[in-house]
Amino acid sequence: MEINERTAHWTQTLQVSGYRLTAARLSVVNVIAASQKALNPMDAYLLARQECPGLGLVTVYRTLEKLEELGLVVRVHAPDGCGAYLSAAEGHEHLIICTHCQRAEYFAGDDLHPLMDRVAAEHGYQIQDHWLQLFGICPECRENS
Amino acid sequence: MEINERTAHWTQTLQVSGYRLTAARLSVVNVIAASQKALNPMDAYLLARQECPGLGLVTVYRTLEKLEELGLVVRVHAPDGCGAYLSAAEGHEHLIICTHCQRAEYFAGDDLHPLMDRVAAEHGYQIQDHWLQLFGICPECRENS
DNA sequence: TTTATTATTGAAAAAGATTATCATTATCAG
DNA sequence: CTGATAATGATAATCTTTTTCAATAATAAA
Ligand SMILES: [Mn+2]
Ligand SMILES: [Mn+2]
Ligand SMILES: [Zn+2]
Ligand SMILES: [Zn+2]
Numbered sequence: 340m341e342i343n344e345r346t347a348h349w350t351q352t353l354q355v356s357g358y359r360l361t362a363a364r365l366s367v368v369n370v371i372a373a374s375q376k377a378l379n380p381m382d383a384y385l386l387a388r389q390e391c392p393g394l395g396l397v398t399v400y401r402t403l404e405k406l407e408e409l410g411l412v413v414r415v416h417a418p419d420g421c422g423a424y425l426s427a428a429e430g431h432e433h434l435i436i437c438t439h440c441q442r443a444e445y446f447a448g449d450d451l452h453p454l455m456d457r458v459a460a461e462h463g464y465q466i467q468d469h470w471l472q473l474f475g476i477c478p479e480c481r482e483n484s
Numbered sequence: 485m486e487i488n489e490r491t492a493h494w495t496q497t498l499q500v501s502g503y504r505l506t507a508a509r510l511s512v513v514n515v516i517a518a519s520q521k522a523l524n525p526m527d528a529y530l531l532a533r534q535e536c537p538g539l540g541l542v543t544v545y546r547t548l549e550k551l552e553e554l555g556l557v558v559r560v561h562a563p564d565g566c567g568a569y570l571s572a573a574e575g576h577e578h579l580i581i582c583t584h585c586q587r588a589e590y591f592a593g594d595d596l597h598p599l600m601d602r603v604a605a606e607h608g609y610q611i612q613d614h615w616l617q618l619f620g621i622c623p624e625c626r627e628n629s
Numbered sequence: 630t631t632t633a634t635t636a637t638t639g640a641a642a643a644a645g646a647t648t649a650t651c652a653t654t655a656t657c658a659g
Numbered sequence: 660c661t662g663a664t665a666a667t668g669a670t671a672a673t674c675t676t677t678t679t680c681a682a683t684a685a686t687a688a689a
Contacts, residue, residue: 359656359665380647395668400647416615421566422646435609446603455618458591463623464580470561472615473600478608504636504685525676540639545676567675 340429345372349411356409366391367402376441377415377423415443416472437477439484446473485574490517494556501554511536512547521586522560522568560588561617582622584629591618 340348349368354360366387371378378386384399403424406412412424417436425434425443432445455466476484485493494513499505511532516523523531529544548569551557557569562581570579570588577590600611621629 357665361656361666363667393668397648397669398667401666416561416566421561435603435607435611437609438612444607444609446607448602449599451616454594457593458580458618459620462580462589462591463626464582464589464618464620465626466580466618466620467583468619470615470617470619471596473603473609473611474613474615475604475609475611481608481610502636506637506685508638538639542640542677543638546637 342373345426349406352409352411353405358405362391363387363394363398364402366394367399368406371403371406371412371424372426374425375443377417377425377436377443379420379423382423416470417441417474433471433473435473435475437480438474439476439480442477442479444477487518490571494551497554497556498550503550507536508539508543509547511539512544513551516548516551516557516569517571519570520588522562522570522581522588524565524568527568561615562586562619578616578618580618580620582625583619584621584625587622587624589622 346368349372350360350365353364353368358364367383369390370383370386374386380396380399380403383403384394384396387399388394403412407414407424411427413427414421415423415425415434415436417423428434428445430447432447433449434443435446436443449471451469451471455469458464459466491513494517495505495510498509498513503509512528514535515528515531519531525541525544525548528548529539529541532544533539548557552559552569556572558572559566560568560570560579560581562568573579573590575592577592578594579588580591581588594616596614596616600614603609604611
């Protein structure tokens, strides 16, 4: 999805959900929706303050909380931290994260059903969900090294 | 691996690595090595204090840090927290975690190479590592519900 | 066994990250 | 425009993890 399309979708969803559109909130939306990499609250705060100087860090936390609750962003877990947020996937996708620059991209088309069926049978678990993430070096970072 | 075997291995590894064997440290080792579920520092502290009453929470943090550095335990990431530790896998294995009781088991035999090759080709990433975790309901919890 | 070295310990303080309070302000339906 | 109230940001409060430091205990050497 394109950035403008995404911010339009997010602001509309916020509004439809009964949330008001404020300058502070929109600055956070813009920053997260446009970012190629997962941002933690402090990252987002520093970037969004360029658009909304009076912004408070608390508002960043509160906005991320709402975006997550609406399924528009997801929290990204990685070896170096689990407090960063990224635009949610479109459909069933998983992340590949660059260990150099932290750029994150989604990929689709995994089929873990055979594996899950086997594990379910062997361990007796009723499987509900799965997490899959790949880590590597992105094309840009491969060139610059 | 059996519990006694595991604690023996851990204490030996600690000693060989130049760390001293103290009552405080051993109480933490015993608790983590015996646990079926991932324990966070406070969990481990409360359990280990039964064996070592004077134990300090700081020592739990420090012991977990050393065990992780030696590859004997791993930090487990889950939707409800990323600060818990579990005995490390033997070889290449991944976790299946019960969303009811948090019991965690390893499973082997996943083969993500075809997927990783495809993603590498399509996204241009050089893939270094992967995380895979399944979530579900364990056999015991399925019965009790 | 005794001794010397020094890694380890736990209390306390400090630092970081996240959440709660609350008076003020801004949004938006009417 | 106006009124109801959601949202804001400063501040304080929590919660988790790390740092400091003097006292202690584990280990190797004598
Ligand atoms: Mn999948
Ligand atoms: Mn694997
Ligand atoms: Zn990169
Ligand atoms: Zn269970």
